[in-house]
Each structure stands twice: as C-alpha cells, then as structure tokens.
Amino acid sequence: MKYAIVGTGARHQMFRNAIARNYGNRHTIAALADVNAHRLTLSAEWVKDNASRDVPTYEASDFDRMIAEQRPDTVIVTTPDFTHNEYIVAALKAGCDVITEKPMTTDLTRLKSILDAQRESGKSVTVSFNYRYTPARTQLKDILLSGAIGEITAVDFRWYLDRVHGADYFRRWHRYKDRSGGLLVHKSTHHFDLLNWWIASTPKRITANGRRAFYTPEMAKALGLDGRGPRCHGCPVADKCDFRLDLEADAALNALYLEAEGDDGYLRDKCVFADDITIEDTMQVQVEYANKTSLNYTLVAYSPWEGLEVKFHGTKGELTHRHVEVHGVFGGKRDHAHQDGMTTELHLAGGLPQSIPVWEGSGDHGGADPVMLGYIFDKENMEPDRYGRSSNQVQGAWSILTGIAANRSIATREVVDVDALLAEYDISLPRG
Ligand SMILES: NC(=O)c1ccc[n+]([C@@H]2O[C@H](COP(=O)([O-])OP(=O)(O)OC[C@H]3O[C@@H](n4cnc5c(N)ncnc54)[C@H](O)[C@@H]3O)[C@@H](O)[C@H]2O)c1
Known part of the structure; x- marks a missing residue:
C-alpha cells in the first residue's frame, strides 16, 4: 500500500517510522507534504537514511498535484487540528482512504464537510484514537463488557495535565481556540472518545464551565x-x-x-503567560448520555502531577482506575511514576474492594501506539479485535461533539442539546 503524509511535524514521525521501518515489507511512503520546506526535507532525509528511498516532497499548496502524480492509496493527516478537514476532504474526493490524527476536526462546519465527503466518496476515514489501545484502558472495557458492575449509571472522570505537559498546549497553535477547538476538543477528544466507547453511548445534553485561571x-x-x-x-x-x-x-x-x-515563522516556544491565549486551562463538564448514563468530567492543565482518575458507578458496584503518570513536577523536573502508579479496583456491593492486576504493555502512550499501528498497518496478522477499538468518522465526530457543545455552554452559560446542535448544521449522525 502507498501512503502520503501531510504535516511533517512531531506526530507524523510515528506513522512515517512505522511504515518505513516496521511495515516496510508491505507499505511505502509515496510522498510527503508540508507548508514548511525545512521540516519536509528533514523528514525526506530520514526516509532516505532509514528506508533507502527517495521520497517525493510537495509544498502543501500542491497537495492535489501530489495525489495525482503519486497516487497514494491512503493519505495520513498530521497537520494542526484546524487544517485536518481541508486534507481529509481533498483526499477523499481524490479517491483515497484517510487516516487522521485526533481531533478529526475542530468545529461543526468542518465536521459537516468531512461527513459529506466521506459519504459521497465511499472511502474510509480512520481516526487514530491510540488511547483506546493502552492495555490498562482496554482492560476497563473488558471488565465493563463482562457486566461485572451491572448497568453503568454514572461516571466520574478527571484528567490532570502537569506543568510540563500541560504548559505545552499554551505555547503554539493549540493555544488559539480557532486552531485547536480549545483543550475540550483538542485534548478531551481522547477522553470523550474513551467514555463513548467504554459506556457504549453518545452524548445528548451538556453543560460546562471553563476559564483560563493559571496561564495568565x-x-x-x-x-x-x-x-x-x-x-x-x-x-x-x-x-x-x-x-x-x-x-x-x-x-x-x-x-x-x-x-x-x-x-x-512558526514559533514553538511562545510564552505560556501571553495575553493572546484564547483557550481555557480549567474545565468542568457534565454530560447526559443517550443511554442515560451521566458524567462529571474535569480537565486541569497545571496540576502538580499528571494522570487520570475514573470511577464507573454501576447497579452492582464500582470500578475505579487511577493512573499517576508523572509526579513531583515543577521547573521541568518530572519523575515518572512506577508500576504502582496504575491501579484498578473493583468494589462490588456487599464485598470488600478488590485490587485487579493491571494489564501492561510497552511503547509510546503506555503501550498503546504499537498495538494501534499493528491494527492499522498489519490487520491481517492481528487477532480479531473483540473490543472494537478502530474508529471511523462517526466515532471521530462523537468524540468532538462533547467538547464543541461544552465550548458553546461555556460561552452561553446554557445547557446544550447535541441533537439541536447537529440540526443547526444539518448534520445527521448515527448514534452508537
Ligand atoms: N494521538 C496523539 O497522541 C497525538 C499526539 C501529538 C499530536 N497529535 C496530533 O497530531 C497533529 C500534529 O501535531 P504535531 O504535534 O505534530 O504538530 P506540529 O506543529 O509539530 O506539526 C504540524 C506540521 O504541520 C505543518 N503544517 C502547518 N500548517 C499546515 C498546512 N496548512 N498544511 C500542511 N502542513 C501544515 C507544520 O509545518 C508542521 O510540520 C495534531 O492534530 C495533533 O492533535 C496527536
């Protein structure tokens, strides 16, 4: 299979390296595109050095010519979030399948253009939700699927970004709401996707609060x-x-x-305390799902530690997972938590809390990236996925809808009905 990658920044390296090195016997990088000639050349040199191939490079404005000349089967989109739609739509219209980084896009106008182009072209869109593949998070899906806690009624989910990782979202394009959708879209797309998948439902009504409290x-x-x-x-x-x-x-x-x-002129290290930042660093969201499950969600981007806490309440008991990724953070000093940083506990009504040995993996994002890449680039040799982890444009859309609706709720102080929001933009989306 032939792949073209648009956007040759930090994240494209995961896809490029997997195609050129791990799966080079069956896949090739047919072309690279970017607005920045320096990064484009760096990436092409890497391919030359590591896969002995001269890969054609294109100015991003020549994207259509790149497709016409190199005829890739699939286009991988790893540009800043607000530009994903442009390349997803152009690639679909040219008859290519698409793999896009998260968030699939940042607003409803862009979302509609992607959904329309996918429907008209019949080609596939894969959203690379690597978090689903982290072994410990797949394990939560496994436990929930087993019915251990009965019917899931409510979820408390808190995600903390520390002062090294969290600050990084305030340095470049992420810090502008019109380029990333804010953290509730850019970052929380992962979390809301996990929730949609874990509880097998989709968001219906949303209220949110958010403000920039720290990076000021x-x-x-x-x-x-x-x-x-x-x-x-x-x-x-x-x-x-x-x-x-x-x-x-x-x-x-x-x-x-x-x-x-x-x-x-792309500056990677703008001051995190600048006045022109338009995203929040402190956000709380309440969601009512189609299956009546309710959610309380918190995202803070300046915590003294990094990780997550999630508690599923069910008719038979509770399932709680806590992952302390790093702690002791300040001034760039970070200490990675050891294995005991990840705990899962099942507490059934009438019994004592029971500690569950946590599934482990190795590789980036807690062992998620290698598993996801296997399912993307070597599916035939992977076990059938009983957890349904691969995501298309529908899951991509639902994962951003909570954040988009939450942004609207922050701006209007009102409860946002997701169906009404979709109707406003003439978007029809199957509910999972
Ligand atoms: N799944 C994950 O865990 C994960 C992790 C990091 C980043 N990401 C996603 O990957 C994407 C890229 O992030 P990154 O950190 O590599 O960003 P980056 O800024 O390092 O790289 C983006 C690249 O796109 C290029 N670019 C900018 N505007 C463009 C345009 N209009 N057309 C073509 N190219 C353009 C830039 O020159 C740069 O080379 C984002 O959508 C981000 O959300 C996902």
Missing part, C-alpha cells in the same frame, strides 16, 4: 516574571522561569522547530 499575565507577574519576552528563546527572564522551553538544549526540537522558523 497576572500569574506571570505573581511568579516574579516581570519583563518576560514573547517567547522563551531570548527571553530576559528565561533563567528564572520554571516554564521555560529551551529549544536549543534539545537536539530534536532544535532541528524540527528552531532551525525551521525562517520558512514560516
């Missing part, structure tokens, strides 16, 4: 960062800022971003 100019002042510059590179107070991202000190970041700035 006022906080910079309180931290003694008066006189800060617009970015870390060359910032007069960089030495005393715990949030500094030192691009020069990291060979990979230096090559991918600092050395590429001349081409398009």
